[in-house]
Structures are given as C-alpha cells and as structure tokens.
Amino acid sequence: MLTCEQTAPGVVLIAGRLDAAQAAVAQNFLDALPGTVTLDCTALEYISSAGLGVLLKTQKRLKSSGGELRLTKVSQQIFHIFALAGFDQIFRIEAA
C-alpha cells in the first residue's frame, strides 16, 4: 500500500511501498503539485523502477517551470537504489 499526504505547504509525506502497482497513486498525487516539493521519505519502505519513474517524471515537470522535487529522510537502502540509478546527480537527496 502507498499513501501520500501533504503535511505542510510544499511538503509531501509518502508512506509505504512505491512499486509498479502503486506508482499511479503517487504520480496522480504529485502531478497536482506545482513549484518546489519536498518529499518526506521517512515512511517510504521500498521503491522499484516504477517509483523511480514517478520521481523522474515529476522532477522534469517541476524543473521545467523553475521548481524542483527534493527527497528527504531517505533510508539507507533506498538511498543506495537512488545512487545506483544516478539520481544523486539529478535530485537533492537527504539521507535519514
């Protein structure tokens, strides 16, 4: 299961597993947000390439209009996936 909740202006708490079955949930939520968005990954347990695709698409959209997607409180395992995917070069990422 995956949930997304805007906890403050520009801050989204994403919780659960961002897998291929849940990617559309995250994409639909993020697609509605403008500007700079901070994704709080405290409760993000897992991510697959489908989830990476959601983040990539969102970053492209926000950057094209002067904003960005920032990833914070990222667990060690997910940070490792981000690094393998080269996401540390195209996102600001803060480890947990």
Added chain:
Amino acid sequence: MPSRKFARRLDALEGLFEFSSATFRQLEIDASLLFAIDFALEELFTNMVKYGGSKAQILIEIDAIPGGAKVVMVDEDVDFFDVTNAPPVDTDLPLQERNPGRLGLHLIPKVVDTIEYRYFEPERRCRVSFTKTLSRPEQQEPANNPNNPAQES
C-alpha cells in the same frame, strides 16, 4: 522449498511480497536481504507481465542458501528474452535526457549477487534465478550473470 504461482497482473505484486516476506520468516533468512530480493522479483515479474505475451501463471520459488536466499522464477509459453543481457542504461545523462525505461533490468545485477537466465525449447519456458547473500557488500560491480540457452533434456 516454498513456491507459489502468481497471476500475470501488477496487482499480484502485493501477494508476491507477502509470499517473499513470509518465506523469509519461515526459512529464517536475514531480513536485511528482503529489499534486494523484492526489488529483483518485482522488476523481473513486471517485465514478464508486460512483455511475456503468455497467459500462464508465473512460478516463484524462494529458498535459503548459506548466508542468504535464492529465488527461481519460471515462465511458460514465452519467447526468448535474456533479461541479463539488456542494453545498459546511461545513468550519467542530464535530467532532460533521462528516461525511466529499462532502468529496472539495468539495476537488478547491481543489487543481487548472481543472476542467471535459461531458456528451454521447444517448451518455450524461461527460468530466471538469482541469489543475494550477506557475504557480498553493496558494490557497483554487476552480478555474475552466466546465461546459457539450454535444451531441456
């Protein structure tokens, strides 16, 4: 060895992850390996669902090996497609040139220790197996991926 068949649908992933976590508990496999196992399972499973073209259910077996786990996935009535030989993805491209396609297959050998693809004709069956153990620290080197299309005897 615990095994289960899964319908070729993305909503089967939830049950697949329940199976992997339950099997880890049952076989007392170190839980720190589950992330990598689930990652490889999902990427391979979704690849089979999206591109396999078959209607058969996908068989998944998980077993304990010294220091970790081994997973075997069997798909029936499919064309040959060696998942260990997918084109590499350039992860150094700038943002606007990045696309998410094939990223999953690219990452699998980086998160598991070994991965092997075998294809059996004329049954049109593919068998993908991979392992993950505690003894191999996280590293950038790709997993060993022997692939030998085989004739089933």
